[in-house]
Amino acid sequence: MSTRHSKAAELFLKDKDLAAWHDETLWMVRAKRDNQSKQLPEWEHLRDMACAIKMYSNSHLDQLLLEFEKNALANGAHVYWAKDAEEYCSIVYNILHGHNVRHFIKSKSMLAEECGLNEFLEEKGIEVVESDLGERILQLMHKKPSHIVMPAIHIKKEEIGELFVKEMNTEPGNNDQTYLTHAARKNLRHKFIEAEAAMTGANFAVASTGECVVCTNEGNADMGTSQPKLQITAFGMEKIVPDRGSLGVFTRLLARSGTGQAITTYTSHYRKPRPGGELHIIIVDNGRSRILADKEHVKTLNCLRCGACMNTCPVYRRSGGYSYTYFIPGPIGINLGMLKAPLHYYDNVSACSLCHSCQNVCPAKVDLADQIYRWRQKLEDLGVASTSKKAMSGGMKFLMERPGLFGFALKNAPIANSLPRWMMYNDLNDWGKEHEMPKFARESFNEMWKKKKV
């Protein structure tokens, strides 16, 4: 194997303990998600509804965005439209510059990451402080997130302890998580209070009310936006939902799927600027409208950025976020990277065993594995045919070489029995070419052995 993914994965696996911990911890989060979903008999209906709402919203973006804009303006907000990353960054900069902002506090936003906002602002002399604890740790370490919901999942507490000694004057050698978290709480309190502007992303933008909804556990979005009176909120346009009724659906799914909680601690609804304050809302395209025309991949726009597909992915858990070349890792990142620049990111399509676990947990029913499969078929057209074979067998080989992991993939293998035949037998599937694919037994030999059935 020699895709960039597999090479980077080897690096990650060198630290055996961390790799094993990473694998087990994310699997535990997945188990928590299962526990939550099983408490709701209507779970599958919720997922279908989330998918249907997104299919409706994303096919009516023109109407819904205009409705949102009209309502947001009536609420007293300023509304901007940004075609691409550069325009988005410039709009943010101009707002900050126009208000003489020197201290700027941000809550986690994948859009800001996508558009390189922090680098852009810092080059122009504006200090950006990340307020989500994980993001703050990474910012101080000059590192990038390796997971979209648990950004610092790959960092050990000893490293954080050392960092905080330098940055926050903590006791050397005290790496207790509670101690370190509370040190950061104290340190960031001052940053919140001295900031002249705060920024958030949005999990949902509600057309019928013109409000933006942000979900956090830490309360950092609200600490930020309740101190300085200047608030900026930016969202990718697929975050639009029609009404509050749809929030009822999404807020029930998001945290249950992503972290296995019934709901995040804070679900904040920003509708108007604060008294004497300003609210600036930026609607961002950056390639999204183009995806609308791609019927094989349009469902990526359903994504809620919950992270469930990463937590469940046997390849992600065992290879870590940094082994992917796109800034969003895991199944959704593989697909978003291909939509962004296929020739740049095609290595990632090998990081999949087609176990389909991702698309079975996705709350918005993004057809993640089917899409990865389609990309693999297209590699030849992209002029990277020699890679196609590697890509096809890459994820499977990755698991085969790691028996513990293969055990998991096998448990999920019966899903493959229901795959359409064309997916199993085609020019790219080397295994299907040479022999009739075996039917995966409902229970593998290993499982039967363990249960003493054989």
Next chain:
Amino acid sequence: MSSREDILESIRRNTRMRYEKPDYAQLEEEAVKYPDLLARFKEVMPQMGGRAVVLQKGEDVNKVIKGLYPNAVRIAATMKEVRCGEGMQPVTCATFHPDDVRCSGDLDGTDLAIIQGRVGVCENGAVWIQQDVEQRAVYFIAEALVILLDRHNLVSNMHEAYRQIDTGEYGYGVFISGPSKTADIEQALVLGAHGARDVTVILV
């Protein structure tokens, strides 16, 4: 052409099939419902890291709060009195009103904030707070939070909650479910990331 027009034009050009808006009615109908809302709410709060206390008949709400937070010195309250079943009770244990401060940063160091909840959700312990003071920072910056909630305002699930809530005059509202938390350091759960470290909902 402006970016706005460009983007809208691009959306229209690229939109293919238009899907219909789904009807939520059947899902809302079959969504989880709890026969005993009060019992369920009491049970779910600890799962979210907080606690729920039911005010008993004749009990003084101030005594209950003082009993729970004996060391709180700087206590903010957003209300002067609270409706408890048969009548009103004055909230006397607070030391100041959040809008008395000069700026939001001055609320730092508040030991306890007593605030008004509007709707409590039994599936997840979330309580809807509609902004009712100018300094909404008080909901987040205080070390501990007491949310007073009318026990008749409990609903089973988020669908029901969204039919009842609003953002009011200030144009802001938030569901709060338990204390602020993080697991960003090696996935160990720590309460009190940025917001309240401790949350009690008192059902009046």
